Amino acid sequence: MSAETSTHAHHVDTHAHGHDHHDHDHHHEPGFIRKYIFSEDHKTISKQFLITGIFWAIVGGLLSVLFRIQLGYPDADLTWMKPFLGKWISEEGQIVPEFYNALITMHGTILVFFVLTAGLSGTFSNFLIPLMIGARDMASGFLNMLSYWFFFLAGVIMFISFFLATGPASGGWTAYPPLNALHDASQGGVLGVDFWLVSMAVFIVSSLLGSLNYITTIINLRTKGMKMFRMPLPIWAFLLTAVIGVLSFPVLLSAAILLLFDRNLGTSFYLDAINLAGEPLANAGGSPILYQHLFWFLGHPEVYIIILPAMGMVSEILSVHSRKPIFGYTAMIYSLLAITVLSFIVWAHHMFMTGMNPFIGSIFVIFTLIIAVPSAIKVFNWLTTLWRGNIRLNPPMLFAIGFVSLFISGGLTGIFLGNSSIDIRLHDTYFVVAHFHLVMGVAAFFGMFAGVYHWFPKMFGRYMNQTLGYIHFWGTIAAAYLIFFPMHWEIALPRRYYTHSGFEAFSGFEQLNMFISTMAIISFALQLLFVFNFFYSIFFGRKVREMNPYGATTLEWTTPIRPGHGNWEGDIPEVHRWPYDYSKHGRDFIPQTEPLTQYEIEHGEHGDEHDSDIIKSEEHKG
Amino acid sequence: MEAAVSTTNAKELWSGGDSPFKVSYGKIMMWYFLISDTFTFAGLLISYGAIRSSQPKHDETNPLSWPDPNHVFNAGPGFHHAPLVFVTFMTFTLILSSVTMVRAVQEGHYMNRAGVLKWMALTILGGLVFVLSQAWEWTHLIHEGMTPSSNPFGAYSFGALFFLITGFHGFHVSVGVLLNSWAFIQTYRGVFDRRGHYEMIEKLGLYWHFVDLVWVYVFLAFYLF
Amino acid sequence: MATGWLIFIAIVLIVVVLFQVTRTLDLVGQLRGGERTTVEMTRFHAMLGLIFIALGMIGFFYSFPLFSDRMVDKHSSNNAIIISKMFLITLWVTGIVFVITNVLLFWFAWQFRHRPGNEAVHFAHSNKLEFIWTIVPTIVLTGLVVFGLQAWTEIMGPAEEDATVVEVTGQQFFWSSRYPGPDGKLGPRDNDLICADNPLGIVTREWVEHRRVTLAGSKKLNHVGEIEVLQNREKEIQELIKQYTAIIDGSPNKYIVAATQDTLALIEKELGKIPGKITIREKALDRINKKYTEEYIAAHADEFTWGYDDPMPSEVHVPVNKQAYLKIMALDVLHNFYIPHMDVKMDAVPGMPTSFKFTPLITTNDKRQELANNPAWSIIEEGDDKPRYAKFNYEVACAELCGTGHSAMKYTLVVDSQEDYDKWIAAQASKWSQVAGSLKLENGFSKYAPVPAPATPMATTTTTPSDTITISLK
């Protein structure tokens, strides 16, 4: 053994054990600021992400209410909003078209990035990764804290852009050039887009810091016995989400840098032969389609960044509350992996009608439709998980079931859209809006709600009000379907239209639009019920009195009811089995920390398809 | 220890309680950060590829065709009409500074503070020379009329892409020089000695080599093709 | 206002009462014992789930035919027929899966609900099952891909030789079109040549000359060029700034000072933009001078004449049952040439022409006759003299967000019978070839020649985007 090896190995050891020393340094109680504001504790950071996410969800939802009023009640008199919105309300009391565009742009940006990326993955990755894999905290608490504060900064920048004289970005959440590359093509383009781009760049830094932490923590800090194939499914989902984030967000960063250059330094990466309102521009040699390719190279994986964590959490919740192992654990992991890989090679299915090479388009059709296979596997596995279970329908379980339903309904329309020939009809219409809102908007929200209701007791040591939760669920799922299902009928109606009244071809949808808008407003109001329930329960909810209220097998329920910094008071528990031993050997559940008995075969060890039969015979013996 | 590593079977490494890569979390993070950064550069270089292939190929008669690098990069401080000589010098500077960085990392393994200081100083020097060379080249090209929005040598996009990508790379080098200087001071103050290991130098080394690695492709894209 | 407050207070009260009720329910549930409550709640919500899915499915099957006639035109073009077929196939496949999986989901929730005597089965995986639901979707999707790509290739493949070529151009916020004249060739275009008189930048010898003069000016024609106009404006503003500064320094009246400062800020902003505008024009002039040398024009003598006879009508006409081949262009930002009835949709990209082809199968007139049978179309709307169907036209819209006036980019497509089309195009050609004649001026400058106004909405080009929208929408 050479001297070098020993020193080298020595580093590793110091660091591997570093975390056991970690909590010794923190025995003194940190002050208020270190504890709640600039906290490095993953649980606090996760709550920060969640509450900021809720704030942005309210803002984003409110924006959608505003533009739904314009679509559903174009004649409504909104003069009373003039004190708040000023010139964005016309003299006749209507939302002006430029503001309408700003509303849809900001609604998309806020919900996709701030709520469903940061608010969802940021919250639950932070909260669950250390708790479920048995770690004291994230690998780097400091970077984790920075991750939140960069997110916060990105939000501040985006928020400031609302108060610009020329308004926030108004060229769509995808920020396609040239509309968003030119200062004079729209009002939002004057300054709003610069804010948008800078905010996105900061957001990307935040996402990167977070993702690096999640990946590293999962790789290096699993407790003893926590093999990769003993990790609960949410952890797999968070891991792959983080991988997608690390690899796809940088491409958006390069796209944003190029766009910033085009806007402010006279370059022509995306611009060629432009004559704006009679004014010639000097740009030459670029291509607007290039931006779209770069954007969707991020943008498509982004939708999986949004939906994978929800899938993971739903798998866990379905299993816990039906008292059955998740069906096809390994298949679930491999389908997550397949989705991750495929997500990087299908981006241009958003671009069939943008003047890209139709032959390349057909290759993208093939890749795209393959994604339906792992998605189908997941759906069937979820269904089979419910089959012959012992299902407790509490709010988290209902939201998880709702997620599956919405994912099916929204996912199936993806098969229409992924097929380029049908996409000619559907591209940029309300059919698309319906599709992605169901499958990645509402479904991801349902995953998030399921997660919040399920892990709220662990987060705050109190329960949320269950009855309000039930009302919230039934109201939301009904409203969601009533908003987005009829939207499929608006099949040829182009989206991002301030009004469709100028066209005979688009007439006849006024009542439907009114109905959808009404439902949207109701659904928004229902979400406020959740917000109220959430904050009320933090302070006044019924207290949790047992460590493991759901009878779940995973590690987070072995921590104290309100875990302190370092999560476990004594040693970190060791793991001996996979996380889904429910209803096995006549026992309701067997925690992961319980060693295998002599006769027991661990799940996945034998790879036999008659698993259940073996267990039955075991039961007879026992 | 060596024996332990070799006998541990791969499966056990993954069974928790230890790093399956036998690598500390800091280094893993740095590695994955670099992969992420690679994708940023890849985004820029792929854009370069797409724009370039959408422009007419180099053609003496077409003033808007893609320029020949031998025409553009043919000067250095004090000399002209010597294509690619100056950039060769820059490339060598970067390679050498990478080598000095490796030496610093190696000395760090043996806790040799004086050695680390010596090689870090040389690395920083190399970085500075590279950044200054790039500054000279930029000044020269701007003098010749090449700006982000114009290019006397041919296709407009060439200038814009050149400044963007070499600028982004130069930014990375500059950040590297700053970080290395910081590490140099920390080493001098004996911080790493007290910590018991020079892992910080290793992590910075990874970053520094990555910058070198990116240059290989920037060099390929702008100076060779 | 008072009623508003009353309503507000009432709502708040109702919410508070409701909340108290839910709290009590929760507490009562706990008092009665968690297990019993769980069983009852599970039963109740599983039942709600069954009702939900039943109502949902009824709603689905009820509303589908309700809207299907409004959805799209299924037979007005070959694309519509192909796509409708693909759509229907996919609808069947996905529809069946949709119904089965959703019903199973809620039925399982009911059937296997937690209740005394129900026990979960430890059923963790089955290779057989998982294999089935990997392979079956794969096969089905392969089928969809194959059919889909067949349709896609048919629609996007190369156009027929004798297709009717139409060039359409999108800009904020209107469309314009151009046809190859009697020579059958579309004249080339150049962004640098675009000016008020030549809005599409058509390249002919005269337009090149014209643009040179509009940019650089001409002593001979006594015409001041754009560059000089801007330079003069710059001087003028500098002069104004001096005057205003003097007012600000000298005036004791603070209101006058404030007002003058505002004006000053505005014109300083304008001044700041002028150098850029001059540079852009100088660059364009430079490019024009460099590119359109006498040798170049001589070498491309033919191409320089193609633009003379290109009609630029204010709507698109195409003959029925014959392929139409669209060359789609954009001047400023992305647009999308969208004809809902024809299933035509393709982005207009600045700097890169795109194309799309379709074969219209029903003339506008026949379509009107077809609609006459539809009661919704045979009504006569208030203030109209003709029934709705008589005014029917195939409409063109924009399907790519292009700014404030995105929803106002309306254009018209007329599908003619072959005879009608021949007549129409001949009339257009004769009308526009006169223009070509007027362009062939000896001094190479057509500013004072009778150039007819281009396609109607051109007048809005000079207004700011926000003005345009109020004009075109209200």
Place this chain on the structure above:
Amino acid sequence: MSTLSREESKKRVWRVCGILALVTIVEIAAALIHYNYMEDSPKTFLNILFIILSAGKAYYIMSEFMHLKYELKPMVISVLAPFLFLIWGVIAFLWEGKYWLSMKQFWDVLN
């Protein structure tokens, strides 16, 4: 450097430095020879050579300087695998660029 002694690893570094320098010189020389003596011949073959040589340089930098050669295999895979995602990206982007040019040339006779 689990198997190398201090001296060996030092030597190895300088050897890699030599290889990188040599490859760079070969590249520059090839480019200059092409420029000076055979400017009219297409550069395709040369470009392929450049790509191969650059990949070689990248290999040495990553494996030796960045120490990747001496890491455990799963680590190496986890670092290298993401680059597979770029393959289709590069193909698609370059293909697209060519298509944009061809569309311009197809429709615009003066280009």
